[in-house]
Amino acid sequence: MLTHAQNHRSILLPKNPDPESRAPSTAPPPPHPPRxxxxxxxxxxxxxxxxxxxxxxxxxSSSSHGSTIAVVGQPLMTELHxxxxxxxxxxxxxxxxANLSSPSDAIEFxxxxxxxxxxxxxxxxxxxxxxxxxxxxxxxPIMLIPLKAGTALLPNVEIRARVKPKGEDKRQSGTGSxxxxxxxxxxxxxTDYLSYGECVMVxxxxxxSTVGIGEMASSRSAVWLEAEGR
Numbered sequence: 001m002l003t004h005a006q007n008h009r010s011i012l013l014p015k016n017p018d019p020e021s022r023a024p025s026t027a028p029p030p031p032h033p034p035r036x037x038x039x040x041x042x043x044x045x046x047x048x049x050x051x052x053x054x055x056x057x058x059x060x061s062s063s064s065h066g067s068t069i070a071v072v073g074q075p076l077m078t079e080l081h082x083x084x085x086x087x088x089x090x091x092x093x094x095x096x097x098a099n100l101s102s103p104s105d106a107i108e109f110x111x112x113x114x115x116x117x118x119x120x121x122x123x124x125x126x127x128x129x130x131x132x133x134x135x136x137x138x139x140x141p142i143m144l145i146p147l148k149a150g151t152a153l154l155p156n157v158e159i160r161a162r163v164k165p166k167g168e169d170k171r172q173s174g175t176g177s178x179x180x181x182x183x184x185x186x187x188x189x190x191t192d193y194l195s196y197g198e199c200v201m202v203x204x205x206x207x208x209s210t211v212g213i214g215e216m217a218s219s220r221s222a223v224w225l226e227a228e229g230r
Contacts, residue, residue: 046188047089047097048107050159053081053194054142069201070152075123076144076200080157082111082130083137089188097187099164106133108162109189113142115155121145122155129162146202154198159191 056068057077070076086094091103098107113126124142132138146152 042185044185044188045089045093046190047094048084048086048161048187048189049088050082050084050109050189050191051194052111052157052159052191054154054157054198055079055081055195056200057141067199067201069203070146072146072149072202072205074145074205076146078142078144078154080111080113080140080142081137082109082132082140082157082159083135084109084132084159084189086134093185094187097163097185098161104133106131110160110162111140112158112160113155114158115144116153119147119152120155121147146200149202149204152200152202154195154200156196157191157193159189161187161189163187 055078057079086103094100094103098105100107108129108131110127110129113122115122115126121144122142123145125140128140130138144155
């Protein structure tokens, strides 16, 4: 018959185990020497950054709780503000890609107003060319006509640059070659649109309303109330 001490035997572990008997914590060295591969990638520069905003200037539009209220079919006067900076890229790269004689020369741009045709009718210059220098602000009046009631997002604006062609210069110098333009750096433009996500509350064009009180079958017991206004 086993005793209580024999059923529960205890094993004492050494306080300082042998370091040579420990399992290795790191992987063994590879049999072959390590190799390294370098891949060269060109990082595109942002040469020009535009700041654009579409502000409402119509005196007929009212504002309530920070939102603009417009009426279906009624014109809404707005003004497009555009200016740009050239401080994001190097001056030498800008001169090369834009075919300029100086980094401060004027550059020709074209803006495009992207509006949903089911929501807005643009009664102005949806697309226009303009020539400007750095930090010069241009303003373009644009009339928007809402077509249906509800919440309407303001149109988006896209701005692109029109770079002077380099073909004539290359023919005169005689250094141009066929296919050289495939690896050339392109002029990169970005747009910071401050009016992105702004909404306009469009209400129906209701000028009068009539309300009847009483039995509709009998004209004598009914009282009709008429009100004008939106």
